[in-house]
Amino acid sequence: MGGKLFINDKAVAFFEQTDNKEDYLQGFWNVSKLQRPDDDHPFGVSIWYDKHFEIPESKYEIKPLNEPEIHFTDFNFKLCILQILMYEKELLQPKLDIYEFIKWYKKRTIDTEKERFEPIPEVMDYLKQLPILVKYTHEITDIYQDGGNEIYLNTCLECEGYEDYWDIESTEDAKHFPNLKKATLCYAKENVLDELIQLGIEAKWL
Secondary structure, eight states, rough: OOOOOOEEEEOOOEEEEEEETTTEEEEEEEEEOOOTTSSSSSSSSEEEEEEOOOOTTTOOOOOOOOSSSOSSSSSSHHHHIIIIIIIISSSSOOOOOOOHHHHHSSSSSTTTTTTTOOOOOHHHHHHHHHHOOOGGGGOOEEOOOOOTTTTHHTOSSOOSSSTTTTTOOGGGGGGTTTOOOEEEESSBBBHHHHHHHHOOEEEEEO
16 A cells, blocks of 8 residues: 655655665655544544664764763762763763664664563663763763653663662762762662762752
8 A cells, every 4th residue: 555645735755765874764654544443434644754763883882082081980870970961961972762772782682572671781881881071070060860861761671760770879979070069869878868968969869
């Protein structure tokens, strides 16, 4: 089944394949009728576009940098910093997309059904190795942990929100961020809140 799609008597432009390797968005249009089970006449039409991406092989390769980087003591503290620099301020690229990463990763097949409820080890390893440059330390003024943070949603396919594997255990890394003044926590050990307050950081539980 196929045909041309017109809206207000104008043909909808479809994606055309090009020889440009940078142009890797592909897809196709879908049109379906919306109708009730007991009615043969549709009451509406649903139109959507399916996107398919060819992911560049180098996208999630970690390249060596010639600038000083931060050496973290607590990986879960680093995740808080990645949330800010990667997803909120978009200073770290590429922005990690867990589904894209799974498709990109070639060393093994990651089972998205059996491995839904725990962080994907290869994703966690990627984030552990990903460098954060010292020049970004002044960008961090406020840490806000929440189960809906994109950094958590992109390490685990299906999160319940009460997991403890993201708990910060040490405040040692706070020393790297002189402008850090506030912290709202939901993934941290009990001692972390008091230690942050002792460091002059306004800290509270979510």
